[in-house]
Amino acid sequence: MIDIEEISKILPHRYPILLVDRITSLELNKSVEGYKNITINEQIFLGHFPTKPIYPGVMIIEGMAQTGGILAYKSSFGEDATNMDNKLVYFMSIDKAKFRSMVKPGDKLVYKLEVLKHKGKVWVLQGKSFVDDKLVAEAELKAMLGD
Template sequence: MSTTLQAGDILSRLPHRHPMVLLDRVEDLNYGKSATGIKNITISDPVLQGHFPNNPVYPGVYMIEASAQLCGLLLGSPAGEDGPVLGYLASVRKFKFVTPVHPGDVLNIQARAGVSHANLADFSVDIKVSGKIVASGSLALARIDPDPST
């Protein structure tokens, strides 16, 4: 069964807050398997003020971070009873950026879970704009169990 998460649902499941929560919506979330995240790129994104003046290009590192947040949601549970997911980006491999992303673009981030080893989970990611791949690669997240005493 797939799940859709709106902004409030995302905030309840990730520890990130403004300005670092980067997903606007999550569609087709199949915990532990795959998900599609949506990120709307707008001229009001603070990072675009300086990247680059008169030629705004959305930074690749932000695309990787948005992808990592989506992968972090895949580590969670359907009811979200575990609270915020504490998955730290552990590795970025073979990430390629094919086409620049500009204000007005909508990132369609597709993440698929791969092999997991102990507390390390691998994911493959494709990022598309209007159905065309703009970036792709592999990420690994380390799941950190929250300290129950805090």
């Protein structure tokens, strides 16, 4: 398990764009699972939408990407956090994105990603997001670990 304190050491993101609360499972170079608890206190709900709060699909994709970034970092550097200084995961592409159900305040949004391909600094991941074991979104994400 990786808690929010360690996540904050790995990812450069901070409020309001840090979109993963905990990593519950990680198998280096293979897969990762994490989650974000969605609350009505999310800043995004001020505008999306004030009378019917729906968590935006783009935020779900970003949360999957951040979770995948943790997998890439941990797989590349293990526990040696000193080598991670000045490293970032850059998005290269988002393909085959589908949104299947709304995510609302009170939901626990679970991110599950599997490595489809990893060559050098480039990672291709299949991401899926769930609420109560129901698939709510999926996408194929390509990213590069760089300076």
